[in-house]
Amino acid sequence: MAMSKRKRAKVIRWVQYGILIAVILVVAFTANWDKIRTTFFDLEVAASLFPEVITVGLVNTLIYTGLGFAFGLGLALVLALMRLSTVRPYRWLAGIYIEFFRGLPALLVILAVGTGIPLAFNTFLDKYVALMIALGIVASAYMAETLRAGIQAVPKGQVEAARSLGMSPARTMVTIVIPQAFKIILPPLTNELILLTKDSSLALFLGASITEYELTQFGRVALNDSRSLTPVLVAGLCYLAITIPLSYLSRYLERRTGGKKIGTPESTEVKA
Amino acid sequence: MSTAEATEVAVEITDLHKSFGPVEVLRGIDLRVGRGEVVCVIGPSGSGKSTLLRCVNVLEEPTSGTVVVDGTELTDPDVDIDAARRRIGMVFQSFNLFTHLNVLNNLTIAQRKVLRRSQAEAEQIGLANLERVGLDGRESAMPNQLSGGQQQRVAIARALSMDPDLMLFDEPTSALDPELVGDVLAVMRRLADEGMTMLVVTHEMQFAREVADRVLFMDAGVVVEEGPPEQVIGSPREERTRTFLSRVLNPARVAEE
Numbered sequence: 001m002a003m004s005k006r007k008r009a010k011v012i013r014w015v016q017y018g019i020l021i022a023v024i025l026v027v028a029f030t031a032n033w034d035k036i037r038t039t040f041f042d043l044e045v046a047a048s049l050f051p052e053v054i055t056v057g058l059v060n061t062l063i064y065t066g067l068g069f070a071f072g073l074g075l076a077l078v079l080a081l082m083r084l085s086t087v088r089p090y091r092w093l094a095g096i097y098i099e100f101f102r103g104l105p106a107l108l109v110i111l112a113v114g115t116g117i118p119l120a121f122n123t124f125l126d127k128y129v130a131l132m133i134a135l136g137i138v139a140s141a142y143m144a145e146t147l148r149a150g151i152q153a154v155p156k157g158q159v160e161a162a163r164s165l166g167m168s169p170a171r172t173m174v175t176i177v178i179p180q181a182f183k184i185i186l187p188p189l190t191n192e193l194i195l196l197t198k199d200s201s202l203a204l205f206l207g208a209s210i211t212e213y214e215l216t217q218f219g220r221v222a223l224n225d226s227r228s229l230t231p232v233l234v235a236g237l238c239y240l241a242i243t244i245p246l247s248y249l250s251r252y253l254e255r256r257t258g259g260k261k262i263g264t265p266e267s268t269e270v271k272a
Numbered sequence: 273m274s275t276a277e278a279t280e281v282a283v284e285i286t287d288l289h290k291s292f293g294p295v296e297v298l299r300g301i302d303l304r305v306g307r308g309e310v311v312c313v314i315g316p317s318g319s320g321k322s323t324l325l326r327c328v329n330v331l332e333e334p335t336s337g338t339v340v341v342d343g344t345e346l347t348d349p350d351v352d353i354d355a356a357r358r359r360i361g362m363v364f365q366s367f368n369l370f371t372h373l374n375v376l377n378n379l380t381i382a383q384r385k386v387l388r389r390s391q392a393e394a395e396q397i398g399l400a401n402l403e404r405v406g407l408d409g410r411e412s413a414m415p416n417q418l419s420g421g422q423q424q425r426v427a428i429a430r431a432l433s434m435d436p437d438l439m440l441f442d443e444p445t446s447a448l449d450p451e452l453v454g455d456v457l458a459v460m461r462r463l464a465d466e467g468m469t470m471l472v473v474t475h476e477m478q479f480a481r482e483v484a485d486r487v488l489f490m491d492a493g494v495v496v497e498e499g500p501p502e503q504v505i506g507s508p509r510e511e512r513t514r515t516f517l518s519r520v521l522n523p524a525r526v527a528e529e
Contacts, residue, residue, distance in 0.1 A: 160331055161368035161427075165382035165434060166358035175385060180372050 038228070045230040049222055053231075056211060057218035058238050064200040064214055067128060068135025069193055075136055076143035081173070083148045094144065101141035106199045110134040114206040127212050131203050139196050146188045150181035190250035194243045215239060280307040282438055282469045283328060288337035290323055297323045299493035301337070305438075310470045312480035312501070315490035316516055321473045324490070325442050328471060329360045342437055358386060361431030365443040367423040369415040375402065375426050376411040379433050387434065394433075401429040405459045421452030425459055432463075439463065441472040477520060481505050489513045 003011070082094035101109065113134035118125045154177050162172040182189075201216035208217060219235030283305040290298040297320045305311050313321045326332040328339060330346050330353055339346045344356050370378050379398030383389045389397070402408055405425035415423055424444055431439060441460065445453040457479050464470055464483050474480060480487050480501055487504040489497040489512075497510045508514050518525075 155368075157364060157366050157368035158370060161362075161364065161370070162382075163354075164329055164331060164357055164360070164362035165430070166354050166386040167382060168354050171385055175381060176370055180370075183372060 040229050040233050042226070042228045042230040045222075045226045045228045046234055048226070049218075049231055049234050053215070053218055053222075053234055053238060056213055057215040057235065058242075060212060060214040061197065061200050061238075062242070063128065064131045064135065064203055065193070065197045067132035068139055068200065069196055071132045071136030072139030072143055072196070073189075075140035076147050077178075079140060079144035080147035080151060083144065084151060098141045098144055101137055102145075106135075106138045107202050107205060109138050110202050111205060113137070127203075127206065127208055130206065131200070135196055135200060138199060139192055142195075143189065143192055146185050146192070147181065150185035151177055153184050154180045187250045187254040190246055190253060194246050194250075197239065197242050197246070281305070282307045282309070282342060283471065284338075284340040285324075285328070286338045286340075288324070288327060288339065289335045290320070290327060290332060291335045297493055298327070298334075301493075301495060303488070303495070305469060305471060307437075307469055308467045309485045310464045310468075310472065310483055311486045311488060312484035313471070313473045313488045313490060314475070314477070314480060314505075314516075315488075315496075319490045320493040321488075321490045322442050325440050325471060325473050328438075328440055329357050329362055331362070354386070358434055359437045361428075361434060361436035361439040363424070363427050363431055363439065363441045363444045365446050367415075367420070367427045367447070369423055369427055369430070371415055373415075374411070375407070375413050375415070375418075378415070378426060379411075379430050382430070383433055398429070398433050401432045402426070404432065404462075405429045406455070419452055420448045421455045424448065424456045428456075428459055428463075438469045438471070441470065441474070443473050443475065445474070445476060475520065477505055477517070489516065491516070 079094045079097060082090040083098075085091055110131070114125065114127075114130040117123075117130070117133075151173075158176055158180065159172055162176045163169075167175070200214055203214050204217040204220060208214075213221065215235045215238050219231040222231035223229065281304055283303065285301055285303040288298055288301040288303075289296065299320075301320075301324055303311075303324075313324065315321045323332055327334045328341065328346075330339065334347055337347065341356065341360060345351060346353065346356050369375075370381065373381060376395060376398055379401065380389075380391070380394035383394035383397060384391060387394075399408070399411060402411055405428055407422060407425055407429070410418065410422070410426075415426070418426065428444075444460070445456050448456065453476070457476060460470070460472070460479070461483050472480075472484070482501075484501045486498065487501045488495050489504055489508070489510070491512050497504055497508060497513045503509075504513065505517065508517060
């Protein structure tokens with residue numbers, strides 16, 4: 001049968017719609033809606049979670065994420081500068097660190113820091129500090145590469161102008177290059193913050209007292225108490241309340257910076 | 273000011289060589305610039321004239337030879353190059369204003385961070401220089417809100433705010449739309465009249481002819497011809513200079529040949 005290209009595309013599209021509708025219908029008719037309503041949408045259980053799900057769970061998630069992000073960003077900046085250093089051992093060290101921690105599951109790092117450091121150094125490690133370090137280590141490995149790319153994306157002329165005004169290499173880096181690099185990498189940094197928000201849920205593997213519960217831990221305990229899946233749904237909605245605004249922010253920033261691509265040929269090299 | 277011998281020496285370049293890998297871009301340049309002198313460097317692209325200029329403040333490290341500015345040898349490996357560059361203003365073809373700072377901060381940041389001037393003093397000097405280049409009132413604009421000609425004039429004001437003894441201009445009007453060239457050249461002309469020592473790489477023959485005390489014609493990494501503008505541009509002795517000038521001054525005729 002001879003069909004025009006346009007007509008064939010149209011037919012294929014309708015077949016796709018048909019499959020989609022069929023799947024929806026099968027799910028709609030086979031699912032036990034009563035059960036779903038009582039397990040996921042139990043309003044009584046949901047109401048019992050408030051206000052603690054916000055005042056404890058959400059707040060702790062934000063604190064863990066915030067601490068980890070701040071620590072990780074500082075660490076990432078040091079690593080990025082090491083990567084760009086003219087001192088070869090610094091470049092190697094930073095490279096090994098980045099490859100190592102980018103290749104490990106975040107959970108392993110959290111367990112290693114949370115249980116390993118107290119054992120190895122015979123000390124007590126505060127939960128907040130442990131998570132700050134562990135999440136910071138995980139995030140820094142990713143952000144270091146982003147930062148390096150951002151620093152290299154600052155046009156060479158900016159460095160030359162600063163040096164011609166008598167600024168030292170370090171001064172040029174701090175006052176001219178890094179501020180411009182941050183402007184370039186704000187969208188990917190926001191994405192990293194979203195990933196870290198979700199990774200903070202791994203805190204539950206370190207065990208915690210009630211006041212230290214973050215959203216996932218909070219939801220899991222409530223799940224055991226209520227024998228309803230509603231807490232999982234509520235915790236999930238709380239995560240989305242954090243991550244969806246962030247992803248809109250990221251897209252807004254991307255548009256504002258003109259979607260400039262990182263790693264243009266005209267890149268920077270500052271001798272450190 | 274027309275004779276270099278009579279005045280104090282501002283820049284002294286001796287047997288300067290510069291190679292990029294296997295390519296030798298500068299092949300033995302000797303140049304003296306007297307205080308208050310305006311020297312224009314002309315020549316075809318790839319002749320090494322921009323590299324020469326960038327060697328004067330060591331943005332480009334010479335392969336061999338010496339560069340002495342105001343008695344300080346900048347090619348000495350132990351020289352405090354940052355201190356030396358404070359006295360040498362540089363203006364780039366692509367302006368290179370700091371894109372994350374507004375005009376006023378572009379003018380004050382090096383004054384504050386390098387010369388340790390107070391905020392108030394730096395702003396006062398910055399605003400005075402902004403007025404000098406005819407852009408008073410634009411101090412709170414961001415660089416990308418200005419035309420190319422305005423950006424270049426801000427870049428000149430930024431360099432002037434450091435109170436330089438010497439100004440280097442690297443094809444300052446080459447990236448500008450034709451109608452914006454005049455404003456920038458007018459600022460440079462006024463600067464020359466005020467007695468600033470200037471080394472200018474340019475394609476603006478009219479400017480070189482009227483403002484320069486001396487013109488250098490460079491080709492293939494060497495100075496081919498040098499002298500007062502009326503001689504080098506008006507009646508060049510060297511064949512290479514004549515060929516270059518006829519191409520620059522009558523681009524349409526070359527296309528027909």
